Amino acid sequence: MAYKVTEECVNCGACEGECPVGAISDAGSARKIDADKCISCGACAGTCPTSAIVEA
Template structure:
């Protein structure tokens, strides 16, 4: 089960820097996670200062 970024995202980019497979990129309004690339390691969720990343 991949992770997703909720509307709580403040677009700080901390999650993208932490992702070991570069599954996170800037979207139109906030960062987004490519579910096909995500390896479900949870590194992004533990890094997010706003707790905006949850399991999908």
């Protein structure tokens, strides 16, 4: 199950560097997770300071 970014995202970028497959990108006012690339490891969710990343 892929992860998704919720509206709590403050676009800090902490998650992007933690993604081992490069599935996270800047989408303007927030980050976006490419569900096709996401391997559901949860590394991004563990680093998010606002808990904006949840299982989809």
